[in-house]
Structure formats: C-alpha cells, structure tokens
Amino acid sequence: MHYSALPAVAAVVLAAMPGAHAGLYTKSSPVIQIDSKNYDSLIAKSNYTSVVEFYAPWCGHCQNLKPAYEKAAKNLDGLAKVAAVNCDEDENKPLCGQFGVQGFPTLKIVRPGAKKGKPAVEDYQGPRTAKAIVDAVVDNINNHVKRVNDKDINDFLSKNNESAKALLFTEKGTTSALLKSLAIDFLGSITVGQVRNTQQKVVDLFGIEDFPKLVLLPGGDKDGIVYDGDLKKEAMVKFLSQAASPNPDPAPKKGKSQTSGKKSDATAGSTEPTGEAEEKVTESVNDANIQKPVYFEGPLPIPIINEADKLAKNCLAAKANTCVLAFVPKESRDSTADKALGALAELSHKHAQGKRKLFPMYEVHIEDEHSVNLLKALDLAQDKTHVIAINARRAWWRLYEGDDFGREALESWIDQIRMSEGVKRKLPKAVIVAEVKAESIPEATPEASSEPTPEATDSDATKTSEIPDAEVTPDAESISDSTTTEPATPQSGADPTVQIETEAEKPTEEPHAKDEL
Numbered sequence: 001m002h003y004s005a006l007p008a009v010a011a012v013v014l015a016a017m018p019g020a021h022a023g024l025y026t027k028s029s030p031v032i033q034i035d036s037k038n039y040d041s042l043i044a045k046s047n048y049t050s051v052v053e054f055y056a057p058w059c060g061h062c063q064n065l066k067p068a069y070e071k072a073a074k075n076l077d078g079l080a081k082v083a084a085v086n087c088d089e090d091e092n093k094p095l096c097g098q099f100g101v102q103g104f105p106t107l108k109i110v111r112p113g114a115k116k117g118k119p120a121v122e123d124y125q126g127p128r129t130a131k132a133i134v135d136a137v138v139d140n141i142n143n144h145v146k147r148v149n150d151k152d153i154n155d156f157l158s159k160n161n162e163s164a165k166a167l168l169f170t171e172k173g174t175t176s177a178l179l180k181s182l183a184i185d186f187l188g189s190i191t192v193g194q195v196r197n198t199q200q201k202v203v204d205l206f207g208i209e210d211f212p213k214l215v216l217l218p219g220g221d222k223d224g225i226v227y228d229g230d231l232k233k234e235a236m237v238k239f240l241s242q243a244a245s246p247n248p249d250p251a252p253k254k255g256k257s258q259t260s261g262k263k264s265d266a267t268a269g270s271t272e273p274t275g276e277a278e279e280k281v282t283e284s285v286n287d288a289n290i291q292k293p294v295y296f297e298g299p300l301p302i303p304i305i306n307e308a309d310k311l312a313k314n315c316l317a318a319k320a321n322t323c324v325l326a327f328v329p330k331e332s333r334d335s336t337a338d339k340a341l342g343a344l345a346e347l348s349h350k351h352a353q354g355k356r357k358l359f360p361m362y363e364v365h366i367e368d369e370h371s372v373n374l375l376k377a378l379d380l381a382q383d384k385t386h387v388i389a390i391n392a393r394r395a396w397w398r399l400y401e402g403d404d405f406g407r408e409a410l411e412s413w414i415d416q417i418r419m420s421e422g423v424k425r426k427l428p429k430a431v432i433v434a435e436v437k438a439e440s441i442p443e444a445t446p447e448a449s450s451e452p453t454p455e456a457t458d459s460d461a462t463k464t465s466e467i468p469d470a471e472v473t474p475d476a477e478s479i480s481d482s483t484t485t486e487p488a489t490p491q492s493g494a495d496p497t498v499q500i501e502t503e504a505e506k507p508t509e510e511p512h513a514k515d516e517l
Contacts, residue, residue: 023086024057024066030073032083036095043083043110045117046249047184049141050081050110051124051133054096056088059104064128071130072137078233079181080137107133111140120300143306144183145175147368148193150201156193157217164190164243165217168517169208171197174307176517178233185237189244212517218243231517301345302326302361308370312433314360316374320392322417323360327375327386330365337385340405344387347411359389359414377431389417392432396424 025031034042034052043050053069055062073082087096087104099108099121107124126132148156148167156165166186168179175194183192195202197211206215206224214227216239225242229235237246305311305325315323326344328337344361351358364371366382375382378397387400387410400413416422 024055024062025084030070030077032081034083034085036092039095044119046081047112047187047247048081048249049137050083051137052108052110053084054087054099054101054106055084056104057086062105065105068128068130072133075134076137079177080141109137109140112142122300138177141177141180143175143180144187145179146191146193148195148202150199153202162219164219165193166190166240167193167195167215168212169195169197169203170212170517174309178517182236185246186240186244187247190240216240216243301341302348302363305362305364306368311370315390316392316431316433318392318432318434322389322391323362324389325362325364327364327366327371330367336405340385340387343405343407343410346407374431377428390427392427395427395432397427398424
C-alpha cells in the first residue's frame with residue numbers, strides 16, 4: 001500500500017515537534033492502541049465487537065475526531081472495543097493496506113464471525129460524533145441472550161441443568177447492550193436469558209414483583225440468587241462470577257499454563273490475561289497471521305433483525321419502502337435456510353460491488369415473538385423457511401413460492417419485483433406501524449443504470465387475495481438502530497490522503513449505551 005509523502009513544509013514542522021509520530025492517543029487514553037502484532041489477538045479473535053480507526057497523526061481531520069472518538073470509547077467501556085491504528089508507522093502499513101485504507105480517518109466495525117479469527121468487517125460511514133459511533137457499534141454487538149417465555153421456560157431450565165444460567169426480568173422488549181455484553185463475558189459458561197414482564201407464568205414462578213431484576217441459577221439443585229445491587233457492569237460481573245469466571249479477552253494461548261489443574265478465582269472478575277499468558281498471546285501472532293487477505297470467507301451475511309422495534313422501523317413503518325425478509329429457524333437451522341441466506345448474501349454483495357442499490361435484506365428468526373405475529377398475520381407456516389418482500393408504504397407483500405432457494409432463482413424473483421412484475425398481495429393494515437420517526441426509514445429503492453425505478457402502483461396492491469389481519473406491535477421503548485449501509489468504494493484517481501470531513505459535535509450530546517438495562 002503506497003501512501004503519499006507529506007508536503008515538504010508539513011514534514012519540516014512535524015520533524016521539529018517532539019513525539020509528533022508517537023500517535024494521537026496516549027497510554028492513558030480509553031482508546032486501545034492496535035498494531036500489526038496485536039490486532040489478531042485483541043480484535044480479530046475477540047468475542048467482542050470493535051470499532052477501529054485507521055489514522056495518521058499529521059491528519060487534521062483525525063485530530064478533530066479524537067475528542068469524539070475518546071468520548072465514544074468511554075461510553076462503550078465494557079460493552080465493546082474502541083481501537084486505533086497509526087498507519088504512519090511502517091510496521092502498520094501492511095495492516096492498513098489489507099483493510100483498503102486510502103484516506104484518513106477511516107473507521108471499520110469488526111464483529112465476531114462464525115469462525116474464530118474470521119470477523120465480519122464493514123465500513124462505518126455515519127456522522128463523526130460520539131453518539132453516532134456509539135449507536136452504530138451497539139447495533140453491531142452480537143446477541144447471545146436467549147428470549148425466554150411461558151412456553152419454553154421448562155426447556156430453558158431443564159437443558160444443561162448442571163450449568164449456570166442467569167435471567168433478567170424486564171419491562172423492555174429490546175435487549176440492552178449491557179445485557180448483551182454480560183452474555184459475551186460469560187459465553188460458554190453461563191447461559192443468559194431475558195424474560196418480559198408480560199410472561200406471567202415465569203414471573204410468578206420466580207416470585208418477581210419489581211423490574212428489572214436479575215436472578216442467577218448456579219446449576220443443579222442449588223437455589224437461585226436474586227441480585228439486589230446497582231445495575232452497573234462491574235457489579236453485575238462480580239455477582240455472576242459466583243457461578244463462573246468471565247472469559248478473558250483476548251483468550252490466553254492454550255498450553256501448560258492452563259493445565260495446572262487449579263481452579264480460577266470465581267470472584268476475581270478479571271477479564272485481561274497478565275504476565276506469562278499475555279506474553280505468549282503476543283508471541284503467537286506473527287506477520288503471516290496479520291497479512292491474511294481475507295477476514296470473512298465469502299460475502300458478508302445479511303443483517304439480522306431480532307427485535308420488534310427494529311423490524312417495525314426498517315420494514316413495517318408507514319413510510320418504509322421495500323425490504324426482503326428471510327424467515328429462518330434459529331435453533332434447528334437446515335440446509336434450505338442456509339441456502340436461502342447464502343443466496344441473498346451473494347446478491348447483496350453483487351449489487352454492492354456494482355455500486356447499485358438493492359432492497360435491504362434481513363434475516364429474521366421464526367421463533368422470535370415479533371416473527372410469529374407477522375407470520376400469523378400473513379397466514380404463513382411457522383415451521384419452515386420463507387422469503388418475502390414487503391412494502392408498508394404501498395401496503396403490499398409478496399412471497400417467494402419456489403422450492404429452489406438458490407441464487408439464480410431468488411435473483412429472478414427479485415428482478416420481477418424490481419420491474420413491478422407479478423402479483424402482489426395486500427398487506428394487512430394492522431401490520432403497518434404508523435408512528436416511526438422519518439429519519440429512521442432506510443433508503444430502499446434500488447437504482448439500476450439501465451432499468452426503470454421499481455415503484456409499485458396502487459393498483460398493484462389490489463391484485464391480492466385477502467388475508468386475515470393480525471397485530472404486530474413493536475415495543476414502545478425502542479432504541480436507535482443504525483441501518484446497514486453499503487461499504488463505500490473510493491473513486492478511481494482519488495488522492496489517498498484526502499481527508500474525510502469531520503462533523504462538529506454538539507456540546508450537549510451525550511451517548512446513552514453504557515450501564516442501561
């Protein structure tokens with residue numbers, strides 16, 4: 001990767017400044033310093049979502065971003081990682097080149113993938129403010145929290161009965177970033193679940209009278225323990241550590257140091273390896289590991305909608321345009337579901353590479369309550385994979401009715417929708433959500449250079465068979481969700497050192513993700 005040389009005057013000035021190339025962030029900064037040696041262990045192999053800034057210390061826009069970026073780091077402490085790479089250092093240039101960095105600052109969101117060390121990486125192109133960065137990162141935190149209701153509480157309690165479980169009873173329909181982070185902290189050792197206050201059977205079973213309330217089930221015949229402390233990350237980690245130690249991050253290298261047979265101190269709450277273990281992790285990472293050209297095998301998977309308010313905002317709002325939903329099982333995933341999701345991911349990737357807009361596509365789990373409600377409203381079976389297109393603004397929806405969920409078949413079906421061909425069904429009025437802020441509606445109308453703009457007419461919506469109405473009610477306590485955007489491809493001939501404009505941050509703006517249940 002070639003970076004343009006600094007102008008002569010700027011080079012002289014910087015040379016006269018002590019520590020000019022030491023980087024923007026000091027050791028005391030909440031922003032983690034990343035380089036080619038520790039990226040793999042600290043970011044790529046982490047269980048946590050990260051946002052990584054690629055910068056040059058002489059870049060004026062990078063300097064302007066620093067206060068907002070450090071503010072975001074403080075707010076995301078314990079929830080996700082906020083890191084930075086100095087691309088002006090020679091040793092880091094292969095890493096910056098690997099990520100296709102051609103301007104400063106460049107921000108990337110790195111989310112753990114299905115395979116350890118193979119994360120999903122996407123560009124962050126939102127506003128350069130603390131709140132916007134926090135919102136985008138929170139939206140990309142993997143959710144390992146299981147929704148528990150009256151119907152499946154017995155299965156939840158009986159499955160792996162000897163292992164520890166934790167249940168948060170809450171009045172909210174969404175899963176907070178704090179609870180997601182706790183599930184990540186104890187991934188593999190404590191199963192974390194969430195129970196809505198409307199699930200009366202479960203609430204009565206545990207004798208819950210006020211919300212939110214956290215209950216720890218140590219496993220086996222041991223009695224449950226109710227948490228009465230502050231709803232803060234550190235205190236809650238210490239409470240859950242009675243049953244299991246939180247996962248160290250990065251995980252220590254497996255070896256003799258971990259086979260001594262001694263139990264770790266369950267109340268320590270430490271999440272960072274120290275001493276010899278940390279040294280071994282660093283030594284295990286070399287340039288060959290860092291310079292792998294691919295971080296995610298194949299196209300990035302389509303985003304997952306696992307919350308009622310997000311489904312309402314992105315696809316069911318009265319002003320929402322067309323989006324494609326793939327309803328698939330979460331627990332008992334079969335080859336049909338995998339094939340459908342893979343085909344949609346390929347189509348999304350294909351159009352992104354061609355710089356063409358396509359309908360936003362989302363994976364939705366048929367077990368989720370909001371999915372059950374929508375499937376009922378559309379009179380669709382709740383035990384199989386479905387792919388549908390839905391347009392709340394025009395009040396129509398269309399079902400993919402083929403047996404082949406391969407790429408060519410789905411692409412042909414989507415092309416018919418783009419060209420306003422085929423019969424559309426009338427969308428039940430109760431499904432459409434009226435009150436959603438206008439700025440939250442994602443852009444959805446695909447644009448093709450040689451194809452007409454796909455706009456369904458009012459008459460299209462009437463070519464339908466009537467379907468019984470059923471309610472899909474999103475939770476009132478919605479959180480801000482960032483819509484997925486296509487990674488930007490730099491224009492050919494662009495100066496690799498051209499800066500990205502930084503938006504001024506409002507002094508009254510306060511991020512809101514930390515320590516919230």
